[in-house]
Amino acid sequence: MGTIQILQGEGAAFRKGAEDVAMFEPRHRTRGPFGGKHLDLRDGRAVDLSGLDYLALGSDPRVKQLMVESLTQHDCGIPGSEAIIQMEQTHALEEALSRYHLGGGAALTFSAGYGTNFSVMEALGLRTRSHFIRLHEDVAPMRATADVPTLFFMDGDLHFSARHGIRFARKLQPEACAAYTYRTGDAEHLELLLRQSLESHGDRAVRIILTDTVESATGREFDMATLCRLAESYDCMLYADEAHAVGALGPQGRGITAKVKDFERYRERLMLMGTLTKVFCQPGGYVVMRDTGLARLLKFCSPQHVFSAPIAPWVAAATVKVLDLVAGEHGERRREQVRRVSRRVRERLEQADFELVSHTDTPILAIPLRNARVGTQVLEFMRREGFIISVFQAPLMPVGREVLRLAMRADLDDEDVEHLLQALIHCRETLRFTAPA
Structure with missing residues (x-):
């Protein structure tokens, strides 16, 4: 077995593994201009809760x-x-x-x-x-x-x-x-x-x-x-x-x-x-x-x-x-907005009996997954509900500590929050991806 065969064989094995491991390759691809909060995908539009723009200044x-x-x-x-x-x-x-x-x-x-x-x-x-x-x-x-x-x-x-x-x-x-x-x-x-x-x-x-x-x-x-x-x-x-x-x-x-x-x-x-x-x-x-x-x-x-x-x-x-x-003041207003959004989502999830990994005012919320394999199913389910989220597993997290990660944004409104909560409840009922708190 030569160099080309070895490398191509490893590539084929990796692609097969990607069917079950959420981290192996991107689960979503956008089309058209980058929209910030709203991303256009091949099969519809979704709110991005996987991003880094916590204050939503990218669209400011x-x-x-x-x-x-x-x-x-x-x-x-x-x-x-x-x-x-x-x-x-x-x-x-x-x-x-x-x-x-x-x-x-x-x-x-x-x-x-x-x-x-x-x-x-x-x-x-x-x-x-x-x-x-x-x-x-x-x-x-x-x-x-x-x-x-x-x-x-x-x-x-x-x-x-x-x-x-x-x-x-x-x-x-x-x-x-x-x-x-x-x-x-x-x-x-x-x-x-x-x-x-x-x-x-x-x-x-x-x-x-x-x-x-x-x-x-x-x-x-x-x-x-x-x-x-x-x-x-x-x-x-x-x-x-x-x-x-x-x-x-x-x-x-x-x-x-x-x-x-x-x-x-x-x-x-x-x-x-x-x-x-x-x-x-x-x-x-x-x-x-x-x-x-x-x-x-x-x-x-x-x-x-x-x-x-x-x-x-x-x-x-x-x-x-x-x-x-x-x-300055503009940044402080945005920080207060994302704090308000994060607190509201956190409180609503706790009321719905979701377990959260941490209880702080940061824009990052994490829900533990019952196992790594369910991660890809959760990503697909939430995409159909209109949300892009993240699943953090190895190598981002130690094996056995996989989480569903939600990154809050200052421009999420009440309708977004309510839709997100209902989507997560529906996902939990369907896939049983996490245990109750």
Whole structure:
């Protein structure tokens, strides 16, 4: 059996498996223009509850006008690597993001959220042992701390992109970094691991606590106040992935961490990651921190910054203006709308005896599935009822923790909510996809 036969055989087996596994390939394809809330499918129209636009700004005339103006002003091409040149628009965006989150400091921008986490984890894991640094040891001697390892303390449900970057760094240089996983949301377990690391490494280590602030699959909100206190007590940096919170949650939409009492006290220890793809309606990701020197080191140690193209200037320029809109009164009105919608849907589901994985004010609602195989049937049933929803299963969720995921939007009206509830009740009666609460 040769190369072609092996690869084609694997492809055929995958397609057969896709009949039962919802994650193997898209269950729906749109036609015509992308409509935001309403999507045109081959067999009708549906409300999209699988998307990322929580504030529904993608259809907002103000946002569209900002993008048109930016594209009219700037060339639509992509500049070269930021190892050589940085555009004024990207610099302005990074300054705006650092002010928005931390009142100043520095930001690194990337062309995607996944690449942000992966690249920053690799850079933090290797630090001065990075191949790029070692190539220039004659002009950038950093031997004083070269033997100091990075110790990562990861929440059990940390996003795969960050875990992927840590795994890659450990593979490159096992002696440079180590990773410890604490049980999801379990601060006592985390503190135990931190104490053990003090016994084994003393203060000769860089310690970094890593967590999502909102779990992307279930909407669970994590206790950032406790993590901030632990970071201070054990001299750690705290890397918080705010991807599903930025713009939608917290004061001015600055995320869950910004709600922590005495937030300013912890700013020097924070690295806050966000994406532009949710509320800001743009491609890209970023991480902000207070120390500009550390930001420059991480940028140089990140292969993506050296070898990949940056965010397009017209996108960066538009995002600065959308950021002002999100942080202001217009954004606050949208945040209140999506909070109201989320609470109403959550309350109605609870009244109808649906079990929910979490009970927070995030725009993400999740209902546990009784098994993975029923997921494809639920997707098809809800599509016929006029809704596009998500089923999260492996690799997005651990085996045995599959969920039906609903992403709320600020532009859902009372009729949408009532129709959704009746469709879910009908689906439960027909497929028995979930047990009563």
